[in-house]
Amino acid sequence: MGLHTRKWLSQAIRYPIALIALAFFLFPIVWIVLTAFKTPNEFLRNPPVWIPQTPSLVYFEHVIKTGGLKALSNTLIISTSTTLLALLIGSLAAYALARYRVGGDNLPFFILSQRFMPPVAVIFPFLLFFKALRWMDTHQALILIYLTFNLPYAVWMMRGFFMEIPREIEESALVDGCSPLGAFWRIALPLVSPGLVATGVFCFIFSWAEFFFAVAITKSQAVTLSVYIVNFFGKMMVQWGEIGATSIVSMFPLFIISFLMQRYLVRGLTLGAVK
Amino acid sequence: MAAASEAIAMSSGMPQRRKRNLIPWMFVAPCMLVILLVTIFPTIYSLGLSLTKWEIGLQERPFIGLGNYIELFSTPRFLHSLLITLLVVVVGVSVEFGLGFSLAQLLSGEMKGKRVIVAALLLPVMVMPVVVGYTWRLLWDAQYGPINQIIGWIIGQPFTYTWLAKTETALFAILVTEIWQWTPFMFLVFLSGLAVMDPEVFEAADIDGASGWAKLWYMTLPLMRPIIIVALLIRGLDALKFFDIIFTLTGGGPGNSTETLSFYIYQTGYQFFRLGYGAAASFVLLVFLALFLTYLLKAFRATVEG
Numbered sequence: 001m002g003l004h005t006r007k008w009l010s011q012a013i014r015y016p017i018a019l020i021a022l023a024f025f026l027f028p029i030v031w032i033v034l035t036a037f038k039t040p041n042e043f044l045r046n047p048p049v050w051i052p053q054t055p056s057l058v059y060f061e062h063v064i065k066t067g068g069l070k071a072l073s074n075t076l077i078i079s080t081s082t083t084l085l086a087l088l089i090g091s092l093a094a095y096a097l098a099r100y101r102v103g104g105d106n107l108p109f110f111i112l113s114q115r116f117m118p119p120v121a122v123i124f125p126f127l128l129f130f131k132a133l134r135w136m137d138t139h140q141a142l143i144l145i146y147l148t149f150n151l152p153y154a155v156w157m158m159r160g161f162f163m164e165i166p167r168e169i170e171e172s173a174l175v176d177g178c179s180p181l182g183a184f185w186r187i188a189l190p191l192v193s194p195g196l197v198a199t200g201v202f203c204f205i206f207s208w209a210e211f212f213f214a215v216a217i218t219k220s221q222a223v224t225l226s227v228y229i230v231n232f233f234g235k236m237m238v239q240w241g242e243i244g245a246t247s248i249v250s251m252f253p254l255f256i257i258s259f260l261m262q263r264y265l266v267r268g269l270t271l272g273a274v275k
Numbered sequence: 276m277a278a279a280s281e282a283i284a285m286s287s288g289m290p291q292r293r294k295r296n297l298i299p300w301m302f303v304a305p306c307m308l309v310i311l312l313v314t315i316f317p318t319i320y321s322l323g324l325s326l327t328k329w330e331i332g333l334q335e336r337p338f339i340g341l342g343n344y345i346e347l348f349s350t351p352r353f354l355h356s357l358l359i360t361l362l363v364v365v366v367g368v369s370v371e372f373g374l375g376f377s378l379a380q381l382l383s384g385e386m387k388g389k390r391v392i393v394a395a396l397l398l399p400v401m402v403m404p405v406v407v408g409y410t411w412r413l414l415w416d417a418q419y420g421p422i423n424q425i426i427g428w429i430i431g432q433p434f435t436y437t438w439l440a441k442t443e444t445a446l447f448a449i450l451v452t453e454i455w456q457w458t459p460f461m462f463l464v465f466l467s468g469l470a471v472m473d474p475e476v477f478e479a480a481d482i483d484g485a486s487g488w489a490k491l492w493y494m495t496l497p498l499m500r501p502i503i504i505v506a507l508l509i510r511g512l513d514a515l516k517f518f519d520i521i522f523t524l525t526g527g528g529p530g531n532s533t534e535t536l537s538f539y540i541y542q543t544g545y546q547f548f549r550l551g552y553g554a555a556a557s558f559v560l561l562v563f564l565a566l567f568l569t570y571l572l573k574a575f576r577a578t579v580e581g
Contacts, residue, residue, distance in 0.1 A: 010487075017381050018392050025396050025459060031421065032410040046418040047427070093306035100299035109572050111306070114314050116568055118516045120540040120557040124324055124550045125317035148313045155306060180298045209403040211519040212537070216545065226405045226519075233409065233523070240413060247406040254401040259394055266467045269400070273505040273578050274464055 029251070036060070036244030043240045059241035063249070066242075071228035072249060078139055078224060079207035082146040086203050087196060090154030091162075095184045097155070098162035099170070108159055112271070115152040119212045122148060130217065137219045145213050150203040153271070157202070160272040161195030162188060198264035201257055208254060225250045318561075325555035331548035343555035352531055353556060356539035360560075362446070363535065364514040367453040372507060374454065375461025380491070382462075383469040397463055399456045408523025411452040415439055442532040445525050449533055452520055457513075461506055468502040469495070501578040508571035515564055536560050 035043050037055035042048070093111075096102045103110075126145055127136075135141040169191075170183045178186070189196070211226040218227055229246045232239040258265060266274050325343055327336045347353045378396075382389070399407070414420050417437040427434035438444045472495070480490050496503075518537035521527060527534040527542070534542070536556065543553035 014381060014386060017378075018386075021378055021382075022392065022395055025399050025455065028407075028410045028414060028455065029398055029402065031414060032406065035413065043413075044419055047424040047433075048419050048421055050421070089305045089309060093303045096299040096302035100302075102299045102303050105576075107303075109575070111310065112575070113568055113572060114310055116512050116564060116571075117314055117318070118537065118557065118560050118564055119518075120516075120537050120553075121321055121561050122314060122317035123541075124544055124554050124557075125320035127544070127550075129317075144313060147309055151306060151309055151313075180302075184302070205401070209405075211403070211405050211522070212516075212541070215522075216541070226403050229405060229409070230523070243409050247403075247410070250403050250406060251401065255398060258397065258401045262390075262394060265397070266463055269460060270464055270505060270509060271575075273509075273575060274467055274502055 032244050032247045034244075035240050036248055038241065038244075040241065059239075059245040060249075063242055063245045067223075068228065068246060068249070071223050071225050071246075074139065074222050075208060075224040075226075078142045078146070078222070079204050081139070081143045082150050082207050083200050083203040085143065086147060086150035086154040087158075087200050090151050090199075091158040091189065091192075091196065092184065094155045094158035095162055095188055098159045099167065099188075108156065111152045112156045113152075115149055115156065115271070117148060119148075119216075123213065123216050126213075127216065136217060137221045139222050141217050142214060142222060142224070145217065146207045146210065149206060153206070154199050154203060157199040157268070157272055158192065158195065161192040161199070164195075165191045194264075198261060198268055201261050201264075202268040205254055205257065208250075321554045321557060324551050325558055327551045329549070329551035329554075336551070339551075343552045344559075346552065347555055347559065352534070353539060355531070356534040356536050357559070359446070359533060360515060360517060360536040363450065363453060363517050364511050367450050367457075368507060368510045368514055370450070370454050371458045371461045371510060372503070374458045375463075376465050376503075378458070378462045379465035379469055380495070383466060393463070393466065397459045400459050400463075402456070404456065404519035405523050407452060407456050408520040411448065411455070411520075412439065412524050415448050439525055440529055442529060445529060445533050449520065449524060452524055453514070453517070456520075457510060460510065464502060464506045465499065468499050472498055501574065504574040505571070505578055508567060508574060512564060512567050512571065515560065515567065 034050070034052060036059055037052040038049065039052070039054060042052060097108050097111075122145075126141075130136045130138075130141050165188065170187050173183050173187050174180070208224075209226065210224070214224045214227045215230070218224065225246060229243060229250070232242040232246070261268070326338055326340060328339045328342065329336050382392070386392070402410075414422050415438040417423060417435055417440075422438070423434050423436055426436075436444070438448050476494060477490060480494060485493075516537050517535045518541065521533060521535050521538045525533045527538050531539075537560070540553045540556045540560070543549045543556065
């Protein structure tokens, strides 16, 4: 087989392979989306019906009526607050790590290592503190506990972004009498704003999808979407339509965000190791 | 920056210099305080818990030294959950790597509609793990699931198999689910790794008549080594904490046969209210995690710092 035929062949098999991969990776998502529009008669049938015959929004209505909106707003409030806190505290620290090399090489890696703390290792103390503070099932409890993974993440990512921008502008500002805090806030931070957005988006995504802490800390008032959906999986009966509807609500914001953030997706998911 | 601040400090004398050196530490202070509060302190507290008999209904919380740890390693259910966790980490992550790498290799380079294809292939990463678990629970369902239906079409007769009711196939289902969600991550990482590789190296190899396998083995893999290591470790560390999908896909069942460590620890705390014992189990997980993490940090130093 000549070089040319080989090249042509490797080109030709790519589309069938892409098609098979797409089918495998999209089928489950399509299935749960379709389930939200099926009647119980369709999703509880053997063999199952693939395409809903009388699609309706009845499960979405039911989800809205049974606290779905509250779960959605809880998720939004908690994810946004923890993201903003992580960005604020994190980028300040990241700036000092990147520019002043505070703590040398070891401190940044120490902070990064905190990102991998298993939730089970900290949950029992938090359970006792939150009980004592009467913080169980509150927004602030989850906002605080989500900092365990979001803050180290924000510091580490922002440090990378700060190290990429030239320092000359800040230096001349400092010589002109600008305070270090001013140089950070007015000069460096605006320069890294794309990185700030990217880091924030990932903090938001991690918090949005988080389940372990949420199921351990919340009960009714502060439930997030990930915990809310569990209610539909009863011991006696599974409300697949409602599970499908909630899944759609939980998925699509992240799909849109990830599509907009494609440029930073690899970097964000590999903690800056691959750019 | 250090040079600039030093220059300013020098010109205005020592006290000024000391103040300048303090400011960066003040920038880091809020962050360190929060990490101390939400991670370090709870971890130390948890270590303390693990040395006591903390159980619901007990009036006292006596110190029992390594009692919980000794009990752990003589509890089959704990050891089993450790085994399942390692199975997910080793088998799951290896398959994700193999599939993701092959797919990246096959789809690298120019291709019409590639942006859309890549974006679509990545969607599983963006689905909440809890939702992933329920979705696959429905797919595997013996009666209402399309998987049995499709197998039935292939073999030409109705097929019914209760995948999640038997340990072996439930484990298989868990692995498939985990692989489904995270292969796209590997794919994306390697695709961007391949994209930045110098094409001239490969053209030279083409002219020399190197076979595809030779190029893969002697060029692509060595060049991608740092990225491969980082990707494997990031996934491995995440898989060690495997919880959400177990919760919704099998609930740890049948029996307790598909419990992971995190799931077992959750049960000890929230079903049996044995916080001391659960904390001890979480420290075992922490030890495994620390082993992985040491390597990850080394790999990070190699890739990030150049």
